[in-house]
Amino acid sequence: MRRRATGSMSVKSKWTKTKWLRSDRVLRRSVPDTKRFTRSSLEVMTARYKTVYFKPTGGTGGNGIARVKRLGPGRFQIRKDLSTFEASSPRALYARLKRIARGRSYLLQKGIALQTSRGRPFDLRMVVQRTRNGKWVPSVMFVKLGKPNKIVTNYHQGGTLAKIDPTLRRTGCTPKQINRYKRRLAALGMRTARCFERRSGRFKELGLDVALDRDGRLWILEVNTRPGFSALKSLKDKSLYRTIVRYGKQYGRTR
Template sequence: MSSGGRGRSISVKDKWKKTKWLLSDRVLRNYVPETKPFTSLSLKRMIGRYKMVYFKPTTGSGGNGIARIVRASSRKFQVRKDRNTYAATSASLFGRLKAIARGRRYLLQKGIYLKACRGRPFDLRMTMQKTAKGRWVPTVMFVKLGKPGKVVTNYHQGGKLALVDGTLRRAGYTQARTNGYKRLMKMLGMRTARCFDRRSKRFYELGLDIALDRSGRLWILEVNTRPNFTALKSLADKSLYRTIVRYGRQYGRTR
């Protein structure tokens, strides 16, 4: 763990460490897609179990370094990273992924088939922040609409931010269903915040990346301890950005 100074929220970059924290919670573990450290054995298990698997660096942000593995047939796979697609066999897949990893530690995560809105797959962000009195509050939630063809939905990878209500309405959900999802996201946010609080009281902000799959189920893809604020400026509705900055000022973060 590293600290940016007094009053600043500490940051944990290790995605595997944060995943293990979530898995230790009896409620949250039901919302975490199966995730394993990358080894030849875990690769064999994951590609045997799932048609799509994500290959993610243990540290890193902005969707950088992530690849997607899709089974094309019983022994053939497609690996997509950035704009490149590689063909691999069961025998060559491990070597192909090791070449992508270049010695860095990676995770394998069950691939979630994201719900789409007008052809753009999306996931959701739930931001948790602490008040000056140290109480966790669910402050803002929004949608990250992926750029068609991209492996991830991140803003810095060509994604676009949008509001939750309008996006879910356009994706075919009623307002009642949308409200149910928002309540569930807040519950997951509060539960995650308390889970992280048990590890350190020096977390003041968290950003949960939450997937909504095509069957309507929510999944926690990962938790960011240094969530991006500036992308919210891209929304026409500036109230979300103002809210997140107002809370951020209480623990020394202004942008």
């Protein structure tokens, strides 16, 4: 953990942040099953779930992530970037993932079947920030639409940003349902802020990546302690960018 020039604490370890979330009795229900990558945990996770994500503990921007799909008894497909591999046994799967990891620490996370909009999978970003007087506020929320054939939705991996209301309308949500999702997102953000604040009072901003699954359930995929601002400039409507910068300036961050 370290404190950035903005005055806001930065925590890179996804495992540390996952443990914090799971320590909260409310938030733990919204965290997908996640384990440290070991040979035994890989066997457990691939037996339990058809799809498992392989994520670097300290990675950012969707880099280094692979998706593992169980094709049948002892057969697996590994997808990373635009490459696809097959493994014909749990042992071969473990060996392939070890090569991808190259000695770095990795996590295994239950795969969530993302809701789609016009055929593109998406997840939701909820940003909470502190005001000058130390109060947490849910400042902005938006959608990250995945690029076709990519396993992650990140902007730096070819994804695009969009506003929540029109995206959810295209999935068939009514205005009432959209407002309910937005209230639930804000509540998750504020609960996460309080959870992290119990660990340190030096957090000033958090960005939650939240999956909406095909059953309408929200899942916290991860929490960013240095959420990106600049990608919001790609939206035609600059109001979200102006809002996030306005709050950021109150604790010394301008971009």
